[in-house]
Amino acid sequence: xxxxxxxxxxxxxxxxxxxxxxxxxxxxxxxxxxxxxxxxxxxxxxxxxxxxxxxxxxxxxxxxxxxxxxxxxxxxxxxxxxxxxxxxxxxxxxxxxxxxxxxxxxxxxx
Amino acid sequence: xxxxxxxxxxxxxxxxxxxxxxxxxxxxxxxxxxxxxxxxxxxxxxxxxxxxxxxxxxxxxxxxxxxxxxxxxxxxxxxxxxxxxxxxxxxxxxxxxxxxxxxxxxxxxxxxxx
Numbered sequence: 290x291x292x293x294x295x296x297x298x299x300x301x302x303x304x305x306x307x308x309x310x311x312x313x314x315x316x317x318x319x320x321x322x323x324x325x326x327x328x329x330x331x332x333x334x335x336x337x338x339x340x341x342x343x344x345x346x347x348x349x350x351x352x353x354x355x356x357x358x359x360x361x362x363x364x365x366x367x368x369x370x371x372x373x374x375x376x377x378x379x380x381x382x383x384x385x386x387x388x389x390x391x392x393x394x395x396x397x398x399x
Numbered sequence: 400x401x402x403x404x405x406x407x408x409x410x411x412x413x414x415x416x417x418x419x420x421x422x423x424x425x426x427x428x429x430x431x432x433x434x435x436x437x438x439x440x441x442x443x444x445x446x447x448x449x450x451x452x453x454x455x456x457x458x459x460x461x462x463x464x465x466x467x468x469x470x471x472x473x474x475x476x477x478x479x480x481x482x483x484x485x486x487x488x489x490x491x492x493x494x495x496x497x498x499x500x501x502x503x504x505x506x507x508x509x510x511x512x513x
Contacts, residue, residue, distance in 0.1 A: 322502075324504075329436075329507075330506055331489060331505050333504070337501055385430065385447060385454070388444065389434075389441060389443075390441075
């Protein structure tokens with residue numbers, strides 16, 4: 290079973306709008322990572338946030354982490370059609386294995 | 400720098416056969432991970448190899464096995480294939496045993512079992 294749960298499962302927005310995806314998890318973690326997957330292909334690493342960090346930025350991406358609520362959010366600003374993909378959060382708790390959420394399917398309409 | 404590579408891209412087998420999937424990590428990475436992405440089941444951890452040793456194993460039956468070679472490349476073997484083994488198999492590599500390191504993924508092998 291998946292530890293993480295993404296919310297929403299699907300999100301459809303217009304180009305230029307911001308997209309926010311949320312992730313919740315159940316156990317203590319070392320870090321949380323966000324990945325993107327285009328059309329059933331390989332995963333592309335977007336950003337890693339450690340358990341002692343609260344916010345991190347990378348280009349148009351902003352990730353927050355609230356360990357007290359066991360939740361994280363990914364904000365994509367000024368979205369583009371090329372951002373259309375599935376987005377997954379993944380946690381690392383022990384043994385280096387990634388535990389993935391169910392994913393959010395983002396569609397950015399031109 | 401080359402990324403993680405996987406072969407073959409697609410693999411079609413019939414039930415009961417064996418499948419062998421291959422992965423080459425990023426140069427300098429010693430850890431290789433295997434994940435299964437089956438329709439409706441999400442991404443699930445299969446195996447983790449580091450320095451030639453199996454370090455961790457997900458909740459999969461023993462017919463899923465693998466190995467890591469001295470050059471850190473890896474093979475995933477699936478014996479006695481079942482229809483539900485049809486999935487995208489993803490390989491990832493990272494640079495150390497460290498629990499905080501990013502995993503870099505290959506493009507995957509799509510296995511279809513008929």
